[in-house]
Amino acid sequence: MKSNSKRHLQLKINNKIEQYKILHTYLELENTGAAIEFAKKIGISRTTLFQMMDELRDAGIKISYCYLKHSYFYSGNRRLFINGFISLDEC
Numbered sequence: 379m380k381s382n383s384k385r386h387l388q389l390k391i392n393n394k395i396e397q398y399k400i401l402h403t404y405l406e407l408e409n410t411g412a413a414i415e416f417a418k419k420i421g422i423s424r425t426t427l428f429q430m431m432d433e434l435r436d437a438g439i440k441i442s443y444c445y446l447k448h449s450y451f452y453s454g455n456r457r458l459f460i461n462g463f464i465s466l467d468e469c
Contacts, residue, residue, distance in 0.1 A: 398458060
């Protein structure tokens with residue numbers, strides 16, 4: 379893999395990880411706001427937000443919306459856990 383292409387992929391993956399970290403933080407705090415507001419907090423589109431939450435739901439993480447708090451939140455026992463960043467190295 380060329381150095382530029384490798385670096386671009388690494389940045390892209392790390393950016394996605396950072397987005398999931400932000401998503402997780404707001405879900406934990408139950409301070410997301412409505413979907414469009416939540417997406418803006420993460421720096422993504424509303425569509426991407428729903429795709430990310432669907433991926434988490436597919437992994438068995440329950441996410442619900444509270445109309446009183448105007449916030450998404452974890453509604454089950456499973457949570458997202460991210461540890462560290464991705465690096466691409468030669469083997």
